[in-house]
Amino acid sequence: MSISMFMSEYKCVAVAMVMVASVFDASAQSSAVDEIARYRAQLQDGNPAELWEARGEDLWKQKRGPKNVSLEGCNIGKGAGVVKGAYAQLPRYFADADRVMDLETRLVHCMVTLQGFSYADATRRVFGSGSNRSDLEALTAWITSESKGVVMNVALNHDKEKEAYNLGEKMFFFRGGPHDFACSTCHAESGKRIRLQDLPNLTEKKGAQLGYTTWPAYRVSQGELRTFQWRLNDCFRQQRFPELVFGSEISIALTTFLANNANGAAFNAPAIKR
Amino acid sequence: MSILKLAFASVFVCALVAAGCATVSDKTVTQQDLKTIKASFKENGQAKLDRLDQDEAQRLCSIAPSVTIAKADAARVEKMNLESIKYPADGKLMGDWQQGERIAQTGVGKQYSDNPATPSGGNCYACHQMSKAEISFGTIGPSLYNYGKLRGTSVEMQRYTYGRIYNPQAYSACSNMPRFGHNDILTEQQLKDVTALLLDPKSPVNQ
Numbered sequence: 001m002s003i004s005m006f007m008s009e010y011k012c013v014a015v016a017m018v019m020v021a022s023v024f025d026a027s028a029q030s031s032a033v034d035e036i037a038r039y040r041a042q043l044q045d046g047n048p049a050e051l052w053e054a055r056g057e058d059l060w061k062q063k064r065g066p067k068n069v070s071l072e073g074c075n076i077g078k079g080a081g082v083v084k085g086a087y088a089q090l091p092r093y094f095a096d097a098d099r100v101m102d103l104e105t106r107l108v109h110c111m112v113t114l115q116g117f118s119y120a121d122a123t124r125r126v127f128g129s130g131s132n133r134s135d136l137e138a139l140t141a142w143i144t145s146e147s148k149g150v151v152m153n154v155a156l157n158h159d160k161e162k163e164a165y166n167l168g169e170k171m172f173f174f175r176g177g178p179h180d181f182a183c184s185t186c187h188a189e190s191g192k193r194i195r196l197q198d199l200p201n202l203t204e205k206k207g208a209q210l211g212y213t214t215w216p217a218y219r220v221s222q223g224e225l226r227t228f229q230w231r232l233n234d235c236f237r238q239q240r241f242p243e244l245v246f247g248s249e250i251s252i253a254l255t256t257f258l259a260n261n262a263n264g265a266a267f268n269a270p271a272i273k274r
Numbered sequence: 275m276s277i278l279k280l281a282f283a284s285v286f287v288c289a290l291v292a293a294g295c296a297t298v299s300d301k302t303v304t305q306q307d308l309k310t311i312k313a314s315f316k317e318n319g320q321a322k323l324d325r326l327d328q329d330e331a332q333r334l335c336s337i338a339p340s341v342t343i344a345k346a347d348a349a350r351v352e353k354m355n356l357e358s359i360k361y362p363a364d365g366k367l368m369g370d371w372q373q374g375e376r377i378a379q380t381g382v383g384k385q386y387s388d389n390p391a392t393p394s395g396g397n398c399y400a401c402h403q404m405s406k407a408e409i410s411f412g413t414i415g416p417s418l419y420n421y422g423k424l425r426g427t428s429v430e431m432q433r434y435t436y437g438r439i440y441n442p443q444a445y446s447a448c449s450n451m452p453r454f455g456h457n458d459i460l461t462e463q464q465l466k467d468v469t470a471l472l473l474d475p476k477s478p479v480n481q
Contacts, residue, residue, distance in 0.1 A: 166301075167307060169301070170302075170307060170336075171311065173337055173338055174303065174311070174328075174336050175328065175332040175333075175336045176325055176326050177321075177326075177384070178384045178452070178457045178458070179384065179459065180331070180332055180453060180457070181452075182336065184338065185414075188338065189339065189414075192412070192414050193412050194400045194401070194412040195400055195410045195411065195412050196410050196412075197412075203338065203340075237385050237386060237387060238385065240325065241315060241325055241326070242316060242317050242321040242323055242325055242326065242386065243315060243316050243317070243321065244315060245313075245314055245315060245316055248314035248315070249313065250310065250311055250314035251314065
């Protein structure tokens with residue numbers, strides 16, 4: 001990518017930071033969600049997530065890896081190479097891997113099986129930071145953007161899909177660690193907040209739809225595009241649990257639980273968030 | 275064998291028998307689930323895998339808030355937790371409210387991203403309104419504004435408040451509030467300091 005792209009990325013972040021600062025100077029009592037809605041509107045035509053999307057599209061089409069092939073032969077659920085609308089139906093069971101996969105694990109699967117990367121290489125940088133950019137985040141940004149406006153429709157037909165959903169539900173209420181936290185400590189009641197951050201009630205349709213369909217998101221506070229795997233990883237960190245393994249069964253189970261609960265809503269990401 | 279152990283044993287047996295065991299509800303965390311959970315995490319810094327080993331209260335409280343815990347289980351959880359409360363040997367329950375305010379403001383501690391050498395905070399403001407000045411407060415817990423002004427500072431009140439922070443589940447099974455003393459999040463001195471924050475007439479909580 002060109003230098004100018006970095007420059008504009010930098011500028012976007014700077015502008016957004018100024019906005020964040022003013023948000024917190026202003027009446028702190030008003031809902032943080034309103035503020036976010038406001039600066040999301042202000043940035044409407046310039047979500048920096050687009051930089052990740054553009055890089056992701058290139059990465060999808062480029063011949064890469066030891067086998068020097070593109071990912072266009074990758075089946076992410078709707079047939080080889082079909083990207084449009086695919087994310088709104090994930091996670092799902094894939095017979096060739098005999099497991100339920102979310103987009104990110106499916107991409108890794110294709111990088112390994114089609115492009116010939118080792119698993120270690122394909123997952124070396126699942127979350128980027130600064131100039132250490134993550135290819136997976138970029139690919140995820142682009143592929144999810146191709147589902148914008150598509151109605152969420154995550155099926156629980158296969159037994160393994162049902163198992164994943166059930167396990168995800170159990171994990172959502174699983175208390176542990178020094179603080180006795182579970183996801184449900186912070187996300188099972190409506191109208192609650194931590195400090196000034198509104199907490200979606202993810203056990204309800206409305207809350208799950210809002211919380212799920214707006215990821216991945218460009219995080220203004222981090223200057224990074226973050227995926228749903230990252231969201232789960234970071235909530236577990238705050239929950240004082242050990243570190244969630246990328247692509248692990250629990251990560252897929254929770255994603256299946258939340259994505260299925262979001263069914264019926266239009267997918268609306270990559271979004272922009274605090 | 276207690277009822278609880280029996281229930282646990284039957285879950286275990288059912289897990290071994292696998293499919294079609296009527297007594298395992300869909301929502302019971304099985305031994306197999308626990309294995310899957312452990313395999314899905316890796317230790318990082320101070321956050322080791324043993325954090326996934328639930329104690330009895332955690333296990334009994336891993337239920338949806340819409341499901342009320344059985345009365346007998348709730349009583350069990352409260353009794354067990356009440357027995358765990360250790361009051362300071364010197365008998366003093368009120369420390370320095372100014373230190374208490376600092377502890378209430380910070381949420382650092384016990385995350386794998388935290389330096390274990392840094393003392394943990396209580397993060398009370400994350401969940402409670404406490405003073406008039408601090409408008410950035412959460413609402414998971416009830417407002418504690420004017421706590422001491424409304425309830426006084428009798429010895430019983432001090433003991434209740436210290437115990438409530440040391441181990442909330444002694445009073446309210448499955449509380450969403452961390453067991454700050456029981457789980458070694460705050461030190462004895464820190465517990466005294468936040469107790470003073472709530473009760474001391476000079477504290478911003480009581481202005």
